[in-house]
Amino acid sequence: MATGRTHRPATRSRGIPEATVARLPLYLRALTALSERSVPTVSSEELAAAAGVNSAKLRKDFSYLGSYGTRGVGYDVEYLVYQISRELGLTQDWPIVMVGIGNLGAALANYGGFASRGFRVAALIDADPSMVGRPVAGMPVQFIDDLEKIVAENGVSIGVIATPAGAAQQVCDRLVAAGVTSILNFAPTVLSVPDGVDVRKVDLSIELQILAFHEQRKAGEETGGEAVLPPVVRDAAAATPAEGRKGPDGDMPAVMPA
Amino acid sequence: MATGRTHRPATRSRGIPEATVARLPLYLRALTALSERSVPTVSSEELAAAAGVNSAKLRKDFSYLGSYGTRGVGYDVEYLVYQISRELGLTQDWPIVMVGIGNLGAALANYGGFASRGFRVAALIDADPSMVGRPVAGMPVQFIDDLEKIVAENGVSIGVIATPAGAAQQVCDRLVAAGVTSILNFAPTVLSVPDGVDVRKVDLSIELQILAFHEQRKAGEETGGEAVLPPVVRDAAAATPAEGRKGPDGDMPAVMPA
DNA sequence: ATGTCTTTGTGAACGCGTGCACAAAGATGG
DNA sequence: CCATCTTTGTGCACGCGTTCACAAAGACAT
Secondary structure, eight states: OOSOBOSOOOOOOSSOOHHHHHHHHHHHHHHHHHHHTTOOEEOHHHHHHHHTSOHHHHHHHHHHHOOOSBTTTBEEHHHHHHHHHHHHTOSSOEEEEEEOOSHHHHHHHHOHHHHHTTEEEEEEEESOTTTTTOBSSSSBEEEGGGHHHHHHHHTOOEEEEOSOHHHHHHHHHHHHHHTOOEEEEOSSSOOOBOTTOEEEEOOHHHHHHHHHHHHHHHHHHHTOGGGSOOOOOHHHHHTOOSSOOOSOSSOSOOOOOO | OOSOBOSOOOOOSSSOOHHHHHHHHHHHHHHHHHHHTTOOEEOHHHHHHHHTSOHHHHHHHHHHHOOOSBTTTBEEHHHHHHHHHHHHTOSSOEEEEEEOOSHHHHHHHHOHHHHHTTEEEEEEEESOTTTTTOBSSSSBEEEGGGHHHHHHHHTOOEEEEOSOHHHHHHHHHHHHHHTOOEEEEOSSSOOOBOTTOEEEEOOHHHHHHHHHHHHHHHHHHHTOGGGSOOOOOHHHHHTSOSSOOOSOSSOSOOOOOO
16 A cells, blocks of 8 residues: 555544534634624624635534524624634644744744644754754754654654655654654645545645636636637647647647547 | 625636646646656556546546547646646746745745746735845845835736734735735635635644644544543533633533434 | 514535546557 | 557546525513
C-alpha cells in the first residue's frame, strides 16, 4: 500500500457530517464575537448572516449536535459557545509542533490566531542548523534531529508542516512515525499518509489559480461573443512537442469532432 | 442587500464543475513535475496517484476540458500542461495587490509560489505609515491611501487581504470599489461582497479546529466505551446564564427526550 | 387559559460529486 | 489485415449536502 490516503476517509463520526464540522469553527467565531458584546441570545437568522451561511443550513447543523435553542427565542450564545467548543475538542488544549521555520513558518508561529483557541505551540523545528536556537515568537527553534523526542515528550498529536515541498513528505513520515495523527500541510505537495492520519492542506498558489479561473471567465463573459472559447481539437496543438505555450492567448482553431 | 454573498454563486461556467476546477491546479502541479523530468506521456492511473485522487475522477475531470488523451497510451504531458494552464487562465499574467504587510503578509510576499505561475505581485500595501517605503520582498510598501490609484494603474483584478480581522471588511470594500473582483482573504472574518465578486478564504485557525475535532474523535474511539459522548439535554446547562463553561469537560448527563 | 406570533427542528426533494464497471478506441505485434 | 492488449471516456447508480417549506413548540399578551 504505497500510495497512502490523502483524503478524509469518511469521518462522519457520530453522524456529524464533515461539511457541518467544517462550519462549526465559523459559528464559533461569530458566537464568540456576540459573547464579547454580551449578547444573550441569537436567532438562527442573525447568526447565519454573521457566519455567511443559509439559516436552514445552520439549524440543521446544530440539530446534529442535539437540540439546543428555544423556539420563538433563538439560541443561548454562551451555551452554544460551550457546546461547539466541546464538540470541536477545544476545551482541552492541543500541543502542536511546527516544522519548517522559514518565512511562512515564522509568520505562522507569530500568528496569534493559533494560540487563541486551545492550541499551544509546543515547539518550533527546523533543519537549518543556523536557525537552531534563534528565538522565533519568543521560543527557541529546535533541531530536527530531536523531532521524535519533542513529539513524545509533549504528547503532540497535531503537526504543522511549513517546509519546502521537497522536504515535506520526509518530515511527514517522521511526524507520523513519532505518533502525530493530524497534519496541517502548507507545503505544495500531496502527502501520503497511512490510514488513520488526517491531512489538511493549505495552498496559496492553488487558491489563486482557482480565482484566476473565475476571473478569466468573468472577463470572457463581458466581451461577449468569442469569450467562452470552445474546446480545442487535440491534434492541432499536439504538434507542440515539448515546448508549447507560446501562442498569444486564445489561439488554436475550434472544431470538435464528436 | 446588506449581507452580501460570500459563497461561490454557482460557478459551473461552461459546465466545468467547481470541484473539478479546484483539482485542476493539483493536476497541473503534478504534470509540471513530470514535464521537468521530460516524461512524454502519463496514464490516468499514474497521474491520479501523483495528484492523490481517484483515476476515474481524473479522467472525468479531463473530459470536461475536452477529449485529450490517447486510448492505450495516456495523456501527452506537455499538451495537457498547456491546456490546463489555458483553462485556468495562467497563460496571461495576473497582477495582484496584497494589503496588510504584517508577519503573514510579508511571508506571503516572499513566498515564491506566488509569482511562479502567472501571478505577479504588483504592489504591497499597508496602513501603517512606519511600514511605508520599507522594502519587502524587494519591493517598497505603499500607503493604503493610494490603493485605488494602484489598482487602477496596474489593472489589478485580484487582491489578497492579510490585514487584522478588524480592517478586513473595510479594505475589502475599497478593493471592490476600485475594481477588484476576486479576493483571497487570510483575515479571520466573513467578508460581504456584492454579486460578481469571488472570495476565497484561508483560515489557519479553522483548519486546526477541524483537525482537533477528528483528533478528539480518534482519541475517544481508542478508549472505547464512554468515548462517543451522547447528546446533552438542553435544560441541564440552560441554567448557566451567561457565564457557563466551567465544568471540567465531559460533564452534563445524557437523556435525549425525542 | 386561550390565542397569536416568533422561531426552531426536520421531512422531503433536488442537485452535485464520486466511483464502479464497461464498451469503444487506438496501439502494437504477428 | 487481424488479433490482442492497454487505456480512455462515460453511463449509471449511489450517497452526501443543500434548500424549501411547514408543523410543532414555546414565548408573550390579553
